[in-house]
Amino acid sequence: MPPFYPVPLRSRRDGWTAEMQARFLALLAVTGSISDAAERVGMSRNGAYRLRRRPGAESFAAAWDAALGAPVRKVTVNDERYLALEGLIQPLIYRGRYLGFKQKPNNSKLLRMISRLDRCVGL
Numbered sequence: 756m757p758p759f760y761p762v763p764l765r766s767r768r769d770g771w772t773a774e775m776q777a778r779f780l781a782l783l784a785v786t787g788s789i790s791d792a793a794e795r796v797g798m799s800r801n802g803a804y805r806l807r808r809r810p811g812a813e814s815f816a817a818a819w820d821a822a823l824g825a826p827v828r829k830v831t832v833n834d835e836r837y838l839a840l841e842g843l844i845q846p847l848i849y850r851g852r853y854l855g856f857k858q859k860p861n862n863s864k865l866l867r868m869i870s871r872l873d874r875c876v877g878l
Contacts, residue, residue, distance in 0.1 A: 756784055758843040758859070759818035763811050771798065771806050773844055776815060777856035779803065781846035784822035785853065 759780070761773035771779075775796050782792035793803045807816050842860035846853065 756781060756846045756848060757818055757821050758845040760814040760842075761844055762806055762809055762815050764809075771802070773858070774856060776806070777844050777846040778853055780815075780818050780822050781848050781853040781856075783819065784846075784848060785851050787823065 759776075761776050762771065764771055766772075775798070779792050779796045779798070782795050783789060786792055786795075789803060790800045793800045806812060807819060842858050844856050844858050846856050848854065
C-alpha cells in the first residue's frame with residue numbers, strides 16, 4: 756500500500772476519519788471488493804465513492820487505484836497547510852490482515868512554510 760494524504764473533512768464521530776480511510780484502503784487491498792471493504796468499516800459503497808470524488812481526494816483516489824492493482828501514480832496536492840500538519844498516512848497490512856496505520860508528518864512542507872513566514876515577517 757502506498758502512503759496517501761487523507762481527504763480533508765470536517766471532524767465527525769460517524770464520518771470518514773483518517774483512520775477509517777486507511778482501514779478502508781487496507782481492506783480494499785486485501786479483499787479487492789469496494790462493497791465488502793466499505794461494509795467492514797461501517798460505511799456504504801456510495802459513501803466511499805462520494806469520498807473519492809471530493810475535492811482534495813486525489814491522493815486517496817490514487818491509493819484506491821493502487822489497492823486494486825493499478826500502477827501507482829504520483830499525485831500533486833495543493834493544500835500545503837493541511838498536508839504539512841496531517842502528513843502522510845501509511846496503512847499497515849501483514850499477512851492479509853489490517854494492523855493499523857502510521858502517520859508521518861511532512862517535515863519538508865513544514866520547513867517550507869516556516870521559511871515563507873520568516874520572509875514575510877522579515878527575519
